[in-house]
Amino acid sequence: MMLRKILAFLFILFSVPLFAAEEQTNIVLIFIDDLGYGDIAPFGGSIPTPNLDKLAQQGRRFTDFASSCPYCSPSRAAILTGALHARLGIHNVLMANAPIGLNPSEETIAEVAKKKGYATAIFGKWHVGDRKEWLPLNQGFDEYYGIPYSNDIGPDRSIPLYHGGLITEGDETVEILDDAAKNDALTARYTERAVQFIEKNKDKPFFLYLAHNAVHTPFGVGDKFKGATKYGKFGDDVFETDWSVGEVVKTLDRLNLRRKTLVIFTSDNGPALAGRKDGGYDTTLREGKGTVFEGGVREPTIFSQPGTIPEGTSANQFAATIDILPTVAAIIGAPLSGNKIDGKDIRPLIYGEEGAVSQHETYPIYLSGQLLAVRDSRWKLIFPHEYRTSEPTGNVSPEGYPIHKRVKQELALYDLQNDIGETKDVKAEHPDVLKRLQNAADNWHKQLGDGKQFGPEVREPGRHIKKK
Ligand SMILES: [Ca+2]
Known part of the structure; x- marks a missing residue:
C-alpha cells in the first residue's frame, strides 16, 4: 500500500513537468x-x-x-x-x-x-x-x-x-x-x-x-x-x-x-x-x-x-x-x-470539472465610463439610464448613420436564471439581492469610477501627442 503511494507520488512528481513540456x-x-x-x-x-x-x-x-x-x-x-x-x-x-x-x-x-x-x-x-x-x-x-x-x-x-x-x-x-x-x-x-x-x-x-x-x-x-x-x-x-x-x-x-x-x-x-x-x-x-x-x-x-x-x-x-x-x-x-x-x-x-462554478463574485458592465449594470452568477442589477434602442427613428446623423429611438430604463433587478429576456423587475421581492449588488456597485465605483469621474484604478490609454 505504502509502496503504491510512493510510486503514485513519484509518477505525479515526474509526469507533471514532462507533460507540461510536451503540451505546447x-x-x-x-x-x-x-x-x-x-x-x-x-x-x-x-x-x-x-x-x-x-x-x-x-x-x-x-x-x-x-x-x-x-x-x-x-x-x-x-x-x-x-x-x-x-x-x-x-x-x-x-x-x-x-x-x-x-x-x-x-x-x-x-x-x-x-x-x-x-x-x-x-x-x-x-x-x-x-x-x-x-x-x-x-x-x-x-x-x-x-x-x-x-x-x-x-x-x-x-x-x-x-x-x-x-x-x-x-x-x-x-x-x-x-x-x-x-x-x-x-x-x-x-x-x-x-x-x-x-x-x-x-x-x-x-x-x-x-x-x-x-x-x-x-x-x-x-x-x-x-x-x-x-x-x-x-x-x-x-x-x-x-x-x-x-x-x-x-x-x-x-x-x-x-x-x-x-x-x-x-x-x-x-x-x-x-x-x-x-x-x-x-x-x-x-x-x-x-x-x-x-x-x-x-x-x-x-x-x-x-x-x-x-x-x-x-x-x-x-x-x-x-x-x-x-x-x-x-x-x-x-x-x-x-x-x-x-x-x-x-x-x-x-474542462468540465464537477462542481466548477463561476469565478466572478460580481461583474460590472461599464459604458462610456459609467457603471450601468452589475451582475453575479444569477442576478443582474441595471441602473437608471437612457439607452438607444434597436428601433430606428428614420432620421440619419450628419455622418450618415441611422438615429435610433432612445428610451429610459429605471433601476431594475432581473433574475437571469429564470428570466433571460430581462422582462420582469424583481427588486421588490429580493431586497437582500438588491442591497448586495448595490454594495458591489459601490465597490466598482471606488475602483473604476461612477460616470462623474474615473476611479483611481483606471489606467491611462496610449495617447498621441500632436507635434507642435
Ligand atoms: Ca462589434
Whole structure:
C-alpha cells in the first residue's frame, strides 16, 4: 500500500513537468464582429452553420459568456488584455486617427504567448488604436493583415459606406477598402491567411487571433456565398463566417493538430439589430449592440479541444472574454505581467470539472465610463439610464448613420436564471439581492469610477501627442 503511494507520488512528481513540456497547446481565438447570441444554430439560430454545429459537438458551449462592453473597441481591448475595458481607459469606439489607443504597456494575450516562444498572428479587425505605435506588431504579434478598425470606418468620408478603410499588412497600408467587392472578399482573405499561418507553423506552437470584420455592417459576402441562405445578406454573411471556421478546423485536422489546439469561438458584442432588415435573426435576449442588456453583451461561445475538453457539453456558469487571457496563460504555463487584470483562470469550467462554478463574485458592465449594470452568477442589477434602442427613428446623423429611438430604463433587478429576456423587475421581492449588488456597485465605483469621474484604478490609454 505504502509502496503504491510512493510510486503514485513519484509518477505525479515526474509526469507533471514532462507533460507540461510536451503540451505546447496551440491557441486559435476566433472573434466575430457583432454576431448575436442567437445568430448561430448551436445557440438556437435558424441560419445554417454546419461547421459551428460540429465545433459545438466537438467542444463545450458556454451559454452565459459575456463581453466587457457592447461596443467594438472596448470589447477588443478587454479580450486582448484580460482586463475590463474601463480599467484600460478604452471607454468608447475609436474612429480613424483616434488620439488614443491600447497602451503598449498593457500585456496582450499575444505577448503572453511570446513568453513561451509561440508564433503569433492576427488576421482581421484590430480596433484598439490605428497609429503605428499601437498596431499589432507593437503588441506581441509577429504578423498582421487586416483593417485597424471596423469595415464602415475610415479616414475618407467622401467614399460612401466603406469610408476608405485602410487594409494593413504589418504596419503599412497596402490597400484602400473603397468598394463593395473588396469588402465582400475580406472573410475569404483572412481565412486564407489563417490557413497559411497554421501550415507554416505546424511544427511549433502558435497563437492565431482570427478577428473577422464580419458580420459587421455593411455585410460583405463572397461571391460563392451570395444567396446561399434564405436569410438575406446577413444570413449569407453568417454562413460564410461559419465556412471560415470550418476551413480553420479542417486545416488543424489535416495537419494532425486538432487535439493539441484549443479553439475558442466568440463575438465582441451583440447584434446590430437595426441593420438586419434584409436578414433573419433569432434571439430571446433583450435588445442588442450598444446596450447593457443581455442582447448587448452575452456572446455565443464555444471552447473546443477534443481529448481535453468534454465534447458535446455545455457550461451554464457565468464566464467572460476577459477570462481567456489568464486561462490561456495557465494552459501554456506563461507568467503574467504585474498589471492588474479582472479575468480569471476558468480551466475547471472549460474542462468540465464537477462542481466548477463561476469565478466572478460580481461583474460590472461599464459604458462610456459609467457603471450601468452589475451582475453575479444569477442576478443582474441595471441602473437608471437612457439607452438607444434597436428601433430606428428614420432620421440619419450628419455622418450618415441611422438615429435610433432612445428610451429610459429605471433601476431594475432581473433574475437571469429564470428570466433571460430581462422582462420582469424583481427588486421588490429580493431586497437582500438588491442591497448586495448595490454594495458591489459601490465597490466598482471606488475602483473604476461612477460616470462623474474615473476611479483611481483606471489606467491611462496610449495617447498621441500632436507635434507642435
Ligand atoms: Ca462589434
